[in-house]
Amino acid sequence: MFAYAESVxxxxxxxxxxxRRPKTGRPGRRAFVSGKRRQNTIKTTTFSDGQGRLLHSGAERPGRMHDRIAVRTEGIAEQFRTRPGVRAKVDSGYLGLA
Structure with a gap:
């Protein structure tokens, strides 16, 4: 995907x-409660091109995980470091990500 991204x-x-809320007694039950939405959620990191076409959808993570941490955990941040020609527009959830 990052080879294609050099041109877009x-x-x-x-x-x-x-x-749905995980069953009672399940380990990690609180991890699914999003701090932003105050609901049980899962979070997926997605890439799209300039026209909004979906290029990649990453692994599903518990909703409590921050966007920046999810990108580091999935190894996407390392891909940006190894390919300095690839640029991406991001929102404020990724502040501090070099």
Missing amino acids: ELRLDGAETQV
């Missing part, structure tokens, strides 16, 4: 999807 401007964003 990427847009990177984390999307939250509401899910």
Whole structure:
């Protein structure tokens, strides 16, 4: 995907999807409660091109995980470091990500 990205401007964003509340007693149950939406959610990191076409949808993470941490966990931040010619527009959820 990053080889293709040399010629386009990427847009990177984390999307939250509401899910049913995990069963009582399940380990990590609180991890699904989003601090932003105050609901049980999962978060997916997505890439699109300048025209809004979906290029990549990453792994699903618990809703409590911050966008910036999800990008580091999935190894996407390392891909940007190794390919300095690739640029992406991001929102304020990625502040501090070099």
